[in-house]
Amino acid sequence: MNNKHGGTIYAIARQMGIKPSELLDFSASINPLGFSPRVKRALRGHDDAILHYPDQEAHDFIRELAGYHRLSAANIIAGNGSTELIFLLPRVVKTKKVLLVVPTFSEYESSIRKAGGKVFYFRTTEEEQFSIQPQDVLKELQKGYDALYICNPNNPTGVLISKEVLKDIAQSAWQRSTTVIIDETFIDFDESQSLKYETKELENIYILRSMTKFFALPGLRAGYLISAAGNIKKLREQQEPWTMNALAQHAGVESLRDKDYIQRSLHYMKTARHELAAGLQRIFCLKVFASGANYLLIKLLEPAPLSVSGLYNKLLEERIIIRKCNTFQGMGDSFFRIAVRKKSENKMLIGKLRKILEGGKSVNG
Ligand SMILES: Cc1ncc(COP(=O)(O)O)c(C=O)c1O
CATH class of the missing domain: 3.40.640.10 (Type I PLP-dependent aspartate aminotransferase-like (Major domain))
Structure with missing residues (x-):
């Protein structure tokens, strides 16, 4: 499987014999609010565009x-x-x-x-x-x-x-x-x-x-x-x-016009990233790096009870995907990346990580 990128939900789901929608993907960093509601309307309203070549x-x-x-x-x-x-x-x-x-x-x-x-x-x-x-x-x-x-x-x-x-x-x-x-x-x-x-x-x-x-x-x-x-x-x-x-062009136009969605997304990301980072930092064997984007780089510290690969596999058993960073030039085996998703999903991930890494306990409460 191509492991150069996150977001390989189709390949992973095929391997596991499940539907892609059954996976919770923290490996691709996509706005957790999803696309603008105007996009759905644009795609429905412009389906006749499929009959023509797109505007070159x-x-x-x-x-x-x-x-x-x-x-x-x-x-x-x-x-x-x-x-x-x-x-x-x-x-x-x-x-x-x-x-x-x-x-x-x-x-x-x-x-x-x-x-x-x-x-x-x-x-x-x-x-x-x-x-x-x-x-x-x-x-x-x-x-x-x-x-x-x-x-x-x-x-x-x-x-x-x-x-x-x-x-x-x-x-x-x-x-x-x-x-x-x-x-x-x-x-x-x-x-x-x-x-x-x-x-x-x-x-x-x-x-x-x-x-x-x-x-x-x-x-x-x-x-x-x-x-x-x-x-x-x-x-x-x-x-x-x-x-x-053609549909991507229409969706692009409508996304950029949705000022309310843009503001909501900016606000949500700021608070969700902060909460996620704070929750992860309380897990004793994780080092969380500061981020200017919608994902966090994390290092698994000694004495973690398992490796990043082990953690990846354990989470995959629960149908959760994280991004192992060993394929990035010079990164080694101890880093992984997770996307900031919906606040409830982030909380759930923090809980799972605590359970796997600390057996449910945390040194800092
Ligand atoms: C830094 C960076 N640049 C570009 C891309 C490709 O994005 P696009 O979907 O626009 O091709 C990615 C995708 O993960 C990325 O992480």
């Missing part, structure tokens, strides 16, 4: 995004999830020598290698809470790289780098003609830290965005990329036709 330019979706972000439509390209654009980028930008800040999402590396590029790692460490020291990145860039990839907030560590720090890095990279790809798939939870407006002055920045996480549309596939108009034009020229389907 995704005009309405891009126009809506432009209004939402207060950017020009010429600065945005839409795709079949941000994954399509991750794979399009190295084919168009032709980056040969690439620096990845790791541990991080695995598809950057796959896409670069498939396009013939060579990957180098800039490692962040547990000792420094997986934060990046900008001066160290800048020093490394002096060695000469075509591109630098930074995921912000980072998957799986949850580390959120401030806009100011990233801007400094992007500016220095610009002077060295280094392209900077910033994956802001999870930035909707703190939009103020997005580097989107910096694309106006810094033409070396490409910002990946997604409708998958915050707007909870993983099965429809909807993503986009923000960059200088000249860069967007080149990407459009190389993009395959009709990659973003």
Whole structure:
């Protein structure tokens, strides 16, 4: 089974001989409130769109995004999830020598290698809470790289780098003609830290965005990329036709229009993440890392009664999935990631973890 990603509910359910709906998935980090109610209405109301090819330019979706972000439509390209654009980028930008800040999402590396590029790692460490020291990145860039990839907030560590720090890095990279790809798939939870407006002055920045996480549309596939108009034009020229389907385009438009849902989601996430982290921290053999996204990175500490794999299997017996982090570059076997889900589900998970790890007792009550 492909274990590079969370959210593999179909494969797991097949293996267990159960329905995917019988699983409680903490491995994919999707807005626990689900998608906007306007999406359901849009999908029903626009089912005739299936009879036609989708708008190849995704005009309405891009126009809506432009209004939402207060950017020009010429600065945005839409795709079949941000994954399509991750794979399009190295084919168009032709980056040969690439620096990845790791541990991080695995598809950057796959896409670069498939396009013939060579990957180098800039490692962040547990000792420094997986934060990046900008001066160290800048020093490394002096060695000469075509591109630098930074995921912000980072998957799986949850580390959120401030806009100011990233801007400094992007500016220095610009002077060295280094392209900077910033994956802001999870930035909707703190939009103020997005580097989107910096694309106006810094033409070396490409910002990946997604409708998958915050707007909870993983099965429809909807993503986009923000960059200088000249860069967007080149990407459009190389993009395959009709990659973003018609229903995803409608759902994207309606999601962005639902201001009430957006506010509710932001508020819910803040309180739910706080409560989940606080509950997990009380379990003595867990170390919970600070997160700027809708998931938490957790380390299983000695003397835990079992390994992360053991914990994964025990939870799976209860039809709960967590994300083991051993497939992330340099992470080792003792980390796992869990999504912030509904408050009642989070409470239930905390209870199960206490039972498995402490036999139901907790040192801190
Ligand atoms: C950091 C990051 N970027 C991009 C993606 C891909 O998202 P999409 O569904 O938009 O293709 C993921 C999916 O897990 C992710 O974690």
